[in-house]
Amino acid sequence: MTIERFPQKDVDELLTACHRRCCICHRFCGVKIETDHIVPRDEGGQSTNDNAIAVCFECHAEIHSYNDRHPRGRKFRPEELRRHKEQWLETCQTRPDIFTAKFSTAEVGPLQALIDELEFNAKVAAHTTHDRIGCLFLEEQFRKAISMGSIATLRDDLKGLLVEAYVAIGRANQHLPGAMGQTMKSDPLQESAQRAVNSIAACSGPIKKAHSALLDFLGTEK
Numbered sequence: 001m002t003i004e005r006f007p008q009k010d011v012d013e014l015l016t017a018c019h020r021r022c023c024i025c026h027r028f029c030g031v032k033i034e035t036d037h038i039v040p041r042d043e044g045g046q047s048t049n050d051n052a053i054a055v056c057f058e059c060h061a062e063i064h065s066y067n068d069r070h071p072r073g074r075k076f077r078p079e080e081l082r083r084h085k086e087q088w089l090e091t092c093q094t095r096p097d098i099f100t101a102k103f104s105t106a107e108v109g110p111l112q113a114l115i116d117e118l119e120f121n122a123k124v125a126a127h128t129t130h131d132r133i134g135c136l137f138l139e140e141q142f143r144k145a146i147s148m149g150s151i152a153t154l155r156d157d158l159k160g161l162l163v164e165a166y167v168a169i170g171r172a173n174q175h176l177p178g179a180m181g182q183t184m185k186s187d188p189l190q191e192s193a194q195r196a197v198n199s200i201a202a203c204s205g206p207i208k209k210a211h212s213a214l215l216d217f218l219g220t221e222k
């Protein structure tokens with residue numbers, strides 16, 4: 001089945017009108033911005049300009065992660081999204097002076113940072129021989145995403161993949177220090193290095209799955 005997408009002309013007009021800032025949180029996104037359906041496609045929403053809203057990865061996740069079976073907080077509704085868009089586009093048109101002041105820093109959101117961290121960790125996981133061990137996996141952005149509530153808003157299946165990946169990463173980071181810089185000349189060192197190598201190798205699959213699932217979830221035109 002062919003997925004109907006927003007016409008590129010409409011996307012260009014919307015991104016220009018919103019200055020590539022999220023219509024909900026107003027963060028500058030650059031290329032890290034999505035065009036989303038205000039009324040979802042599976043509810044009859046059309047891929048037209050008046051049904052499109054530009055949002056950052058974080059707000060995109062918030063919109064689509066709400067669990068109707070276990071409601072927490074308040075769900076984004078189409079009419080609210082439409083008003084967010086209208087208010088922000090009006091502000092952009094009538095108050096261009098706001099862009100010359102300190103306004104909505106360009107710091108990336110926690111989910112974008114998490115994507116970057118997973119990509120780095122995938123490179124670390126590719127070094128699975130004892131002579132190439134020398135770098136710990138990063139966990140900072142995952143912890144930050146948890147502390148900011150970004151993980152809690154994700155679907156259970158995606159959340160599970162991320163947790164599984166970082167459990168494997170945490171285990172590997174426990175094994176890595178004892179194997180770094182070892183020459184493998186003694187049995188205890190061989191055992192330590194092999195344990196680290198095995199832990200690193202065990203991270204590769206979960207990291208790739210979590211990274212792919214997160215990119216798919218945050219993909220454009222949901």
